[in-house]
Amino acid sequence: xxxxxxxxxxxxxxxxxxxxxxxxxxxxxxxxxxxxxxxxxxxxxxxxxxxxxxxxxxxxxxxxxxxxxxxxxxxxxxxxxxxxxxxxxxxxxxxxxxxxxxxxxxxxxxxxxxxxxxxxxxxxxxxxxxxxxxxxxxxxxxxxxxxxxxxxxxxxxxxxxxxxxxxxxxxxxxxxxxxxxxxxxxxxxxxxxxxxxxxxxxxxxxxxxxxxxxxxxxxxxxxxxxxxxxxxxxxxxxxxxxxxxxxx
Amino acid sequence: xxxxxxxxxxxxxxxxxxxxxxxxxxxxxxxxxxxxxxxxxxxxxxxxxxxxxxxxxxxxxxxxxxxxxxxxxxxxxxxxxxxxxxxxxxxxxxxxxxxxxxxxxxxxxxxxxxxxxxxxxxxxxxxxxxxxxxxxxxxxxxxxxxxxxxxxxxxxxxxxxxxxxxxxxxxxxxxxxxxxxxxxxxxxxxxxxxxxxxxxxxxxxxxxxxxxxxxxxxxxxxxxxxxxxxxxxxxxxxxxxxxxxxxxxxxxxxxxxxxxxxxxxxxxxxxxxxxxxxxxxxxx
Amino acid sequence: xxxxxxxxxxxxxxxxxxxxxxxxxxxxxxxxxxxxxxxxxxxxxxxxxxxxxxxxxxxxxxxxxxxxxxxxxxxxxxxxxxxxxxxxxxxxxxxxxxxxxxxxxxxxxxxxxxxxxxxxxxxxxxxxxxxxxxxxxxxxxxxxxxxxxxxxxxxxxxxxxxxxxxxxxxxxxxxxxxxxxxxxxxxxxxxxxxxxxxxxxxxxxxxxxxxxxxxxxxxxxxxxxxxxxxxxxxxxxxxxxxxxxxxxxxxxxxxxx
Numbered sequence: 071x072x073x074x075x076x077x078x079x080x081x082x083x084x085x086x087x088x089x090x091x092x093x094x095x096x097x098x099x100x101x102x103x104x105x106x107x108x109x110x111x112x113x114x115x116x117x118x119x120x121x122x123x124x125x126x127x128x129x130x131x132x133x134x135x136x137x138x139x140x141x142x143x144x145x146x147x148x149x150x151x152x153x154x155x156x157x158x159x160x161x162x163x164x165x166x167x168x169x170x171x172x173x174x175x176x177x178x179x180x181x182x183x184x185x186x187x188x189x190x191x192x193x194x195x196x197x198x199x200x201x202x203x204x205x206x207x208x209x210x211x212x213x214x215x216x217x218x219x220x221x222x223x224x225x226x227x228x229x230x231x232x233x234x235x236x237x238x239x240x241x242x243x244x245x246x247x248x249x250x251x252x253x254x255x256x257x258x259x260x261x262x263x264x265x266x267x268x269x270x271x272x273x274x275x276x277x278x279x280x281x282x283x284x285x286x287x288x289x290x291x292x293x294x295x296x297x298x299x300x301x302x303x304x305x306x307x308x309x310x311x312x313x314x315x316x317x318x
Numbered sequence: 319x320x321x322x323x324x325x326x327x328x329x330x331x332x333x334x335x336x337x338x339x340x341x342x343x344x345x346x347x348x349x350x351x352x353x354x355x356x357x358x359x360x361x362x363x364x365x366x367x368x369x370x371x372x373x374x375x376x377x378x379x380x381x382x383x384x385x386x387x388x389x390x391x392x393x394x395x396x397x398x399x400x401x402x403x404x405x406x407x408x409x410x411x412x413x414x415x416x417x418x419x420x421x422x423x424x425x426x427x428x429x430x431x432x433x434x435x436x437x438x439x440x441x442x443x444x445x446x447x448x449x450x451x452x453x454x455x456x457x458x459x460x461x462x463x464x465x466x467x468x469x470x471x472x473x474x475x476x477x478x479x480x481x482x483x484x485x486x487x488x489x490x491x492x493x494x495x496x497x498x499x500x501x502x503x504x505x506x507x508x509x510x511x512x513x514x515x516x517x518x519x520x521x522x523x524x525x526x527x528x529x530x531x532x533x534x535x536x537x538x539x540x541x542x543x544x545x546x547x548x549x550x551x552x553x554x555x556x557x558x559x560x561x562x563x564x565x566x567x568x569x570x571x572x573x574x575x576x577x578x579x580x581x582x583x584x585x586x587x588x589x590x591x592x593x594x595x596x597x598x599x600x601x602x
Numbered sequence: 603x604x605x606x607x608x609x610x611x612x613x614x615x616x617x618x619x620x621x622x623x624x625x626x627x628x629x630x631x632x633x634x635x636x637x638x639x640x641x642x643x644x645x646x647x648x649x650x651x652x653x654x655x656x657x658x659x660x661x662x663x664x665x666x667x668x669x670x671x672x673x674x675x676x677x678x679x680x681x682x683x684x685x686x687x688x689x690x691x692x693x694x695x696x697x698x699x700x701x702x703x704x705x706x707x708x709x710x711x712x713x714x715x716x717x718x719x720x721x722x723x724x725x726x727x728x729x730x731x732x733x734x735x736x737x738x739x740x741x742x743x744x745x746x747x748x749x750x751x752x753x754x755x756x757x758x759x760x761x762x763x764x765x766x767x768x769x770x771x772x773x774x775x776x777x778x779x780x781x782x783x784x785x786x787x788x789x790x791x792x793x794x795x796x797x798x799x800x801x802x803x804x805x806x807x808x809x810x811x812x813x814x815x816x817x818x819x820x821x822x823x824x825x826x827x828x829x830x831x832x833x834x835x836x837x838x839x840x841x842x843x844x845x846x847x848x849x850x851x852x853x854x855x856x857x858x859x
Contacts, residue, residue, distance in 0.1 A: 090840070092832040093747055094755035094792035112752060114712070121792065123712055123752035125836045141839040142750025144637045144656070172656040172719050196325030208717055233330040233341070280333030288343050359729055360646045362681045372634045376728070378681025399688060404675050404724040405652040407635055411675050411724065412691065453680035453688070455726070457650065458633050
């Protein structure tokens with residue numbers, strides 16, 4: 071842990087990082103001097119201390135910010151997150167998209183590559199889309215976009231065909247880490263597949279046949295709980311792909 | 319929270335089924351494993367909680383003495399209710415889920431009325447009979463709820479003991495007989511061997527799958543629910559869903575249900591026997 | 603027939619001492635569909651709670667621009683009481699209890715963090731043997747924590763009664779039926795605040811203070827049990843996700859400079 075820039079690190083701050091806290095637990099006694107800024111991170115000031123407001127592990131960013139990493143199921147959108155959503159409504163200027171968060175998201179018609187007022191994307195209710203959260207302000211519905219900073223599609227957009235499964239937000243985040251969990255590579259060695267991971271806990275997957283995609287999704291989903299860190303990913307994937315279907 | 323599933327996904331589940339693969343890895347004729355707990359409600363005469371995949375149901379049985387129905391003085395009474403707990407989904411808050419509950423309760427009640435020996439529930443002919451109340455609670459809808467309820471109901475009835483009753487006849491003809499209730503522990507079990515389980519068979523595309531999950535149910539054009547007793551005896555059947563079923567498919571679905579029903583019954587009875595043996599071993 | 607003895611030789615009908623709680627059990631994350639769920643058991647009283655949200659408000663007229671609204675529904679299973687009874691979700695008792703639970707939770711949730719949204723809390727009594735009101739609040743609190751809803755503090759609820767000159771902690775149904783006074787309290791141990799209090803029956807003023815104090819002690823003990831279960835559950839979840847690479851990106855935080 072790098073110490074605070076000016077060395078005025080409050081005593082005990084380093085010790086509590088990595089500890090589990092419950093709501094109401096005092097995480098840190100405020101130092102007599104210095105400044106403390108609070109964001110919406112599961113911590114709040116109360117009296118002379120910083121108190122946890124949800125259960126989770128106390129973490130610290132490289133910048134020295136303390137926050138609580140929880141494991142709640144519901145996705146809370148954050149700017150820059152990639153998400154897999156389902157279009158629930160097509161309006162004149164935008165799509166309304168369910169991203170499994172507290173609010174439906176808005177995806178403007180023009181936020182697609184080469185989209186113009188006359189050339190609207192051919193996406194309709196019930197379609198799945200892969201998009202990036204462009205704005206996530208607590209006072210507004212989140213806004214999505216299907217283009218990157220240069221206005222290119224770069225993999226965002228309509229997810230045609232394929233199979234979506236739900237998983238915990240933590241597992242989705244893990245699937246996006248570099249390098250990804252061993253199960254992804256092991257699966258790739260067995261089945262050619264395409265995958266779009268949404269940080270909202272939805273993963274879209276496509277493979278040459280529906281049966282393969284369904285099995286590959288099953289393997290990826292099961293790996294979260296059943297494949298330990300030291301487990302043999304290759305054997306796990308082979309078992310998952312071979313399993314089931316016998317009675318049909 | 320169950321999110322909306324996209325049309326593409328529905329198509330995919332259907333395609334998977336067409337190729338003999340279900341999204342949880344099961345084969346088309348495989349049911350999900352049962353996870354059963356007995357005696358979960360201290361205040362009930364018999365109770366059970368069942369997890370089948372994501373589906374979670376609870377059944378409590380309470381018996382009481384009532385006067386018989388005037389039309390059927392020599393029969394005991396069986397009632398079933400099904401409540402969908404709002405804990406399962408905001409859809410069930412207020413009066414939500416009430417119609418569905420009534421529907422399922424009717425299916426359970428008719429299955430029980432035709433399979434329990436109602437004559438054995440008579441305490442005093444024409445005067446006093448047992449009323450058996452079966453109250454069901456749906457705590458999570460992960461598909462195949464009716465089937466799960468029927469299994470839990472059979473389990474709860476199997477562990478129910480009718481309290482011992484002592485009847486003292488009055489001296490004169492007009493005196494009301496006195497009825498004294500004994501302890502639950504020395505009561506008599508109810509005969510549940512003929513009680514059926516309900517097997518749901520969903521038609522997805524041109525194939526049929528048993529015990530559909532919550533993801534599969536919206537993909538099904540129609541679902542048939544068969545009450546299947548020991549030996550594959552068919553008790554009742556109802557159809558739900560918007561689509562029609564071609565006649566040849568109907569026979570295939572019936573056959574699947576008649577194969578699965580006895581299997582489920584065997585699994586359940588094996589569990590009940592094992593837990594009864596464990597209980598008597600503890601008591602000894 | 604003489605008066606029934608509720609405490610004899612320092613022991614109550616169920617063998618507890620006057621200031622002893624019943625056995626408690628808490629389980630977190632018990633339902634699959636809910637955003638948060640928990641089961642709380644005190645003796646034979648058993649309550650299930652689930653939380654959905656924060657989500658979009660259902661009736662736009664109720665939308666609050668600066669805070670979340672909380673909806674609460676209380677239901678009792680037909681088999682939960684000694685005498686079988688099927689009651690609606692909208693009878694007087696259910697409505698009153700829903701209101702009490704909602705009011706208590708509203709004082710605990712950081713509502714301003716969830717502007718424009720709705721948080722649904724559903725409690726389902728599976729077994730009722732005295733103290734259902736308190737068990738409901740405890741179960742709901744655990745379900746909120748499981749859902750990751752930001753809370754000012756943990757909250758715990760416990761009741762105390764006064765029978766035959768003795769203050770009794772955590773009444774069961776039999777003691778409750780004796781008709782003596784009964785005080786239920788919901789308490790935030792970290793903030794030291796009583797957020798809900800209800801007393802039924804008449805009670806001498808001196809005894810009132812004693813009973814409230816006793817109920818608060820009970821709340822503290824319960825909060826301890828609940829906190830322990832929350833920490834245990836969080837650790838188990840974290841351990842499961844550890845090889846998934848934990849850490850990852852973090853939102854804004856309390857920056858220490």
